Amino acid sequence: MHSLPSRSARPVALGVLFALLTACGGTSAPSPLAQSIAGLDSNPLTALPVGANDQPLPERWWQLYQDPVLDKLVRQALLHNQDLARADANVQAMLAGIGELDAQRWPATQASFAAPYGRTANDQTLAQATDNHAPAQWAFEPGIELAYQVDIWGQVRRAIERARVQADAASDARDLLRINVAAQTSRAYLDHCTSGAQLDVTNHSLQTVEHSLELTETQRKAGIATELDTLRLRSLRDRWRAELPLLEARRRVALYELGMLTGQATGSDLQCATIPPLTAALPAGDGWHLLERRPDIRQARRTLEAAVLATEIASADLYPKVSFGASLTSSAQSLHELGDSRSVMFGIGPLISWEFPNIKANRARVDRAQALAQGQLAGFRGAVLAALGDVRQALALFDGQRQHAAALQAALQDSERSYALAQTHYRAGTVDALQLLDSERELMSVRSREVEARGELARSEVNLFRALGGGWQPLAVSRAALQPPSPEVGVEP
Secondary structure, three states: OOOOOOOOOOHHHHHHHHHHOOOOOOOOOOOOHHHHHOOOOOOOOOOOHHHHHHOOOOOOOHHHHHHHHHHHHHHHHHOOOHHHHHHHHHHHHHHHHHHHHHHOOOOEEEEEEEEEEOHHHHHHHHHHHHHOOOHHHHHHHEEEEEEEEEEEOOOHHHHHHHHHHHHHHOOOOOOOOHHHHHHHHHHHHHHHHHHEEEEHHHHOOOOOOOHHHHHHHHHHHHHOHHHHHHHHHHHHHHHHHHHHHHHHHHHHHHHHHHHHHHHOOOOOOOOOOOOOOOOOOEEEEOOHHHHHHHHHHHHHHHHHHHHHHHHHHHHHHHHOEEEEEEEEEEOOOOOOOOOHHHHHEEEEEEEOOOOOOHHHHHHHHHHHHHHHHHHHHHHHHHHHHHHHHHHHHHHHHHHHHHHHHHHHHHHHHHHHHHHHHHHHHHHHHHOOOOHHHHHHHHHHHHHHHHHHHHHHHHHHHHHHHHHHHOOOOOOOOOOOHOOOOOOOOOOOO
8 A cells, every 4th residue: 555755755745736826926937846847837927918918817707707687696606606605514513623622731620429329339238248138228429520531642633634725625615615605606597698688689680570571562563572481581480489488487497596596585686787897907917926826726725635644643542641530529428428428439540541452443544544645646636637627627618708799890891791681782683682681680690699709708707716716815915824734743644
């Protein structure tokens, strides 16, 4: 079985894991130790696409859209989301566990008072020796005990540290959930607005087709247009009408999702037909601060730290435990006799316990803790690489959606001019109805695709904000708090 590094090698091993977290601020390069993990030798935000810059990522990035409705919905979700309420309760439970372990640093005391009625074994023996009958009677037995484990090997101290680290990890998990709730709420609102905008475009297209159909009917009666021209326009109108129920359904689905995210029993009558754009370039921040912002990386680091502490806790079982105990008890048949020296019993002294020489079970527990720590080591590395991949993929999709939306915006302008010219030439008789219909069909299709592209661009922006770790950073993330535990403390197995 592979074991954790020795005392002399462990600082290097742990330094590799946390090099990014302890790197200098600004745009400085990572330390050489960080480069030993594949993929961490380059800043993921070195080459930002057009529409993004390296300005600091704001904590409440959704306010960049300057949409008061969106801001209100996200605040409601962060306050009333039921998953967040459960995560908050979990954090409180972990914090309470710290107090339970912290109490082990102090002497444990127990006071008791018993008042049994009956016969004791001593009463029966005395009665038999004197050939008498032992009567049943009351007995009063107060007592107090004190026990204190001398934490020579730091087992209690490490257990407390581990509980604190696990509570911090639970807090990081809650922060990650807050980021996801903010992102999901923003996406649901943007989907609602996108469906509303598509409904407006579809209704506008239907009005255009209806107008063309009325004009064609008039021309057909005058012998200028044919019945085929009318049928084609009717078919186009019916196809656009068929889109309305699906768009309305998507709008309601987004509303229901918003109701669930914000902790409401039902959806609201929220109306939105304009996709809110970013009012400035997307602030991506500094790439080397990425791991400080993402709660999942902080959670993975603390999980690894807890696994290292678990190894040291298990290692302490290989050595003797020293406890100090004291007890004071009394037993008398009447209350006024309790203070009599003949009825008082006491004991004081140390207790040394050691599972020796059969320590096979303890060594097995140490080996298991070491193996779990090795697994958390791989998990931390995987979390870092996954975070970097997540950011790079989100950047690539954002850039692609941005270019796609820009191209469709230009295509929409060309289609609008083309349709206007087709109408003019149709009235002048230089183009036929089929050419006008093709131009009209192309314009409506480009309009719909352009709205859809803006909606997808907005979703890619939200996904990028989530990947960058924006949404609920702690008020202050200090580098000292992100340092790994000192590998020199504790007991080596």
